[in-house]
Amino acid sequence: MITLLEARNIGKRFGGLQALSDVSLTIRKGEVYGLIGPNGAGKTTFFNVLTGAYTPDGGEFVFNGAPLPSGKPHLVVAQGIARTFQNIRLFRELSALENVMAGHHIRTTANVWGILTQNKHTVEEERLTTERAYELLKYVGIERFATATAKNLSYGDQRRLEIARALATEPQLLALDEPAAGMNATETVQLKNLIEQIRGDGITVLLIEHDVKLVMGLCDRVAVLDFGRKIAEDVPAEVQKNDAVIGAYLGGGQKNAH
Amino acid sequence: MHTNPISPLLQLSAMKVAYGGIQAVKGIDLELYRGELVSLIGANGAGKTTTLNAIAGSLKIADGEIHYEGEKVHVLPAHKRLRRGIALVPEGRGIFTRLTVEENLRMGAYTRNDKAAIEQDLERVYTMLPRVKERLAQIAGTLSGGEQQMVAIGRALLSRPKLLLLDEPSMGLAPLVVEKIFEVVQSVAKEGVTILLVEQNANLALEFSQRAYVMESGKITLTGSGAELLTNPKVRAAYLGEAA
Amino acid sequence: MNELALAVPWLGKRNPLAARWLVIAIAIGAPIVAMMFGRTWVRVLDFALLYILLALGLNLVVGFAGLLDLGYIAFYAVGAYTAAFLASPHFDVHLPIWIVLPLAACFAATAGITLGFPVLRLRGDYLAIVTLGFGEIVRIFMNNLNYPINITNGPQGINSLDPIMLFGWDLSRNIQVTEDLAINSLFLYYYFFLACVVGSIIFIQRLQISRVGRAWAAMRDDELAAKAIGINTRNMKLLAFSLGATFGGVSGVLFGTFQGFVSPESFSLMESIAVLTMVVFGGMGNVAGAIVGAIILSALPEILRHLAVPVQNALFGHVLLDPEVLRMLLLSLAMILMMLLRPSGLIPANAKYSHIRYLKAKGVTE
Amino acid sequence: MEIFLQQIVNGLVVGSVYALVALGYTMVYGILGLINFAHGDLVMVGALTALQTMMFLMGVAPGMSPIAMLTLSLLVAIPVCMLLAFTMERLAYRPLRNAPRLAPLITAIGVSFLLQTLAMIIWGRNYHTFPQLISTTPLQPIEGVFITPIQITIIIVSALMMAGLVLLVTKTKLGRAMRATAENHRVAALMGVDTNMIIALTFVLGAALAAVAGVMFASNYGIAHYGMGFMPGLKAFTAAVLGGIGNLGGAMLGGIVLGLVESFGAGYIEHLTFGFLNSSYQDIFAFMILGLVLIFKPTGLLGERVSDRA
């Protein structure tokens, strides 16, 4: 298996809180990699460091064999990493279609002069962007809301739209931050199918999720964070049996319901 | 006011809450009797926090009713519900980070004017939470998570609540600290304060609770005594994804 | 144009095509109707068009890119002074408008970037106060750069700017068509300004429906998410500042040459606030809003000026309040009430950032 | 040397007034995130109301002592401004609390125009002479450094008012509630705080400070006019941002710094720039300093990192 992303000893501190300490993990091309852990374990911080929203205090990421620029989100996206947010962050006033089109920004090149003159390249690129965005809406199953304003979509559809927008950046690695949060059972099943479809299309997925059932059913491998440290990394079946994980999750550690 | 001891202290009937176009709570019924410690457990996003916020008055309900001491309280603003004895320790603790620890605690007594009694209550909180006492003059934002949680609980107690709503007091805390906090919660319960506890740490919550409700996707799907639920395979399934 | 047509009350939604023709008819016919009431009204329309240009440019910065700029009038000043330097007896340079206009646009754009760079990290209200300061700094420099070297002629201003010459036509002179019929210079300016406005609308709508417009809107709605999808927010902000400034600069040139006189008094903070008010009043983030806001707020004071005395006479039999007092009173009340009743402005933003026509084949319609 | 000291005195006097007005801006901003553009005009209303009261008092009780007259006129001006601020908040700002961000700003500008116009109707266009009830005969504590009793009063009264406000905000229950509300409306309400009341109170307190500032400003310069609030308002706002808007200490520091910068700027810029710049640039020092501070410290001198306010 080819390694796509390697995190090497990532550390991040906020004031007195060590949010991440010495986290290393390896994500292989084509897999769905789960990152779980209780609230406040550092999962989202890991995301933010990976995608350039924060600069890590220590360690580095190697993506496709080259180090990732830190603190420059747009360069990270250019390298092929896209993300979604735990608390959905759409462009609220844009339509669903336009949200996805905005996601395609980094793969397009029209400049102000071209836009002003509407030259052939610009027009063609715009047409392709529109069509491609529509295809992506279709891909996540919300093409019927293409012209609806993002803020008016239902919660589940907003989640899908965010994924479509991330896919529009043409990523090799798609990082999803709790995509199932707030979804009901049916929506969660649909989401699972969608993620599988994405993997099927050759995109590696990094998944933070609370819904352990979803993670266990979907992921090829899972890492567990607790207090900013990686306490386990393995295939789901093994992780589920891991005492440290059970302790971290069900709480107390001393009480074991087995 | 003399109320019938058998009637519930708090009663939610068909309560619905929606915000930002999402219906987060889809019509739930829940009862709480005086002196009980009841927990509300469920996965992230199930609607637990929303429920607590609706009871405390931070969120408007879309439909249904909230009765408290036999009175419809869902029409009242949050600050009036506090005056009637409903206190919420919000998720993420809601500490005033720019105020000192003591100021935070005194904010809890904002609605009270009985100075002497407030001082007494402060002393009681200090004995209950000795670590807080050491840091009275410190800016609350510089406290550790556990200490902040202690302050948040202490602050809520200073309003002399009849009903205390606790939203994930263990979130992001080390096991030892969580243990401490639950000791505090228990001692509060022993003093006769009715507690509704929202918790992810299901084992812990169920161990301490007399009863519990399990929420899933905005609905209550299970209810029973703490011990019953602790051994219920469905609960484990909800958390660890084991086949039910 | 579509947005504007849709904004036409009643008709807009029922028959957009008719509404569009109506808008065109109004744009072309307005000065002729106005002339029946007197040349003042044509002049008011001329200025309204200049304000539309300004409002369109500011809307680009505030409405599209979400950057609150309270010093926008500085770019207007840059444009006007460029015209004064390059086409007046002041330095005895007399360049034609075709050279002055692009140069002014360049200077203004440069000024925009100069302002943009240091304020990139600022957000919201901090940005507002720093841009306000920038506007004042520019005005104060214009007011004082007559010493030690006389560049701007200080508070005296620069007089006798060259009129606009279009293909040998002098816009400042009436055209004598026949013995009795002359086309007033105000009309010539009107149509020239109108052409500039139409050109700007086309440009802005092209920008709006492009990767740039979407990037701005994305940045405005959620800067963090915009970064997360790979938008270089720094460059996009600078682009917004410089393009917005360009509009300011161009309208400054038009203003200077139209007035024939430029002095720092015209570029006070109140003007910046006036233009911002137009944008917000009309409805931020959409072209139609900026246009309607600019028309209403630049014409309203004149209408009030006109009606103050007769209306009071009719109502009370005598003049209770001086017309200028009444005008200020009504204007301030209009601002307050408008915001209370329609906080999103007269025409709430309904901007489009994509062409649905590309999806016609897929059966997608509005 | 005495010129240097004199400039410090000049700067302190102006700075004290800026600081007092800046407090009002910063308090309202801290609690609502609103730039209350009309705050400067409250300064004007304060001064003109006091003037009106003095005129009335001079008519009915010509022999009254100046201090009593000043006090009485303040006792009228302060409540008038407070009431005005309360009305303003209730009618113009509260309905817009959840409106798009710029709507309240435009409303505030409208309110500012409205106040000026009403003042013009009531008090006319003329500049009014403001009775200088406190002596303006200069004292010379140091040879060549002049300071008048009214200037001393301004510095002392400003210092006292600021100290009073700081005490109120830091030491009292009400102040705690204000700070708590500023930090988090929702949680403050959970503590039983009537946040609407606290917000109204913040406006009202700021208005009281503005009224006092107006009376002192007018007494110092002996002049009052319906447009007098605009420039001090703008400067005070700049001072508030300079210090870190939303922060009381910042507003005071910003006010004083701005006063001193203007004073020294006008006094020394010509030498510093070899005659290229001169005192005609006095008004831009404020903005240049502001720009520089914000470039290096985007939250102002004492400001904290504010979270995303979208």
Added chain:
Amino acid sequence: MKQTVVALAIMGIGLSVAQAQEMVVKLGSVAPLTGTISHLGKDNENGARLAVEDANAKGITIGGKKVKFELMGEDDQADPRTGTTVAQRLVDAGVKGVVGHLNSGTTIPASRIYNQAGVPMISPSATNPTLTRQGYKAVFRTIANDVQQGGVLGKFIVGPLAAKTVAIIDDRTSYGQGLADETEKAVKAGGGKIVAREFTTDKATDFNAILTKIRGAKPDVIFFGGMDAQGGPMLRQLKQLGVEAKFVTGDGGCSPEMIKLAGDSIGANAYCSMAGLPLEKMPGGTEFRNRYKARFNADVQIYSPYAYDAATAMIKAMQAANSTEPAKYLPELKKSSFPGVTGTVAFDDLGDIKDGAITMYQFKAGTWAAM
């Protein structure tokens, strides 16, 4: 034309129907009636109004018809753009002459419109020399321009006041700066030394910083080019800073308002200049002051006598030409020569007031006394 009348009626303009044999002649008056110098603006308007009312009271007949003059007062907000709009409005309304504007900055762009329409314009207060050097035939002023006034002021400072060292302050308005520059030139020409050149604005109230700096330069005379609203407080602050230099200002500060605003800080070391002869010395000067007070319940500020003379000049020219048509009475206006409230009103070729006699005043016994 019919539509126009209907339209005008709709817009609320009641076309005043003249009584038989009575002809209504409109004159315009423009000045800022809102904003920081609106008190001066209203003063100008009042001056013109008084002239019009006087003429109506006299019952003037022109071309065989009894004439009723009407004054259209407009607000130009001291804003150049509004100035042109208002100018156009007056032209549209068919005014036969305009008294205004107040500021040079608004007067210059507006003068172009009056000139195009052939409507005579007389500014009672715009002093920028440029105004009358644009080659416009119908543009006049009844006030001395900066060069005229500055020359006199400069000579006065180095002559009678015998100043060796002078500090000059201006308010960075077109008026203040123009006057200060001309005064500076004249002082230098007279052998005086400029020891400080300082600046403020027309919105400022605190001048301590620049006055402190000036104090350090120890000038014999401080000259201020600006208006009374700044001049008054400036005098107070000079006293508070212990500066004892003489204080000289131009007509912008030569007002009762200045005395009021300076309170007890004004003394015999304060001087100002004003074009024309002192009101007291003019036949009808004191009378003007009293009548103004009686009519408007306000004191004369600065320029209302000039506005009065401007309006009177137009009316007299119309009488002389026996026509109210601008084209006909313009030549008579050029030839004007009559004793006005401010002195003899006569214009030179450019349209400036001829031999603008400029009187220096000193503060004495609570008022400005001519020297």
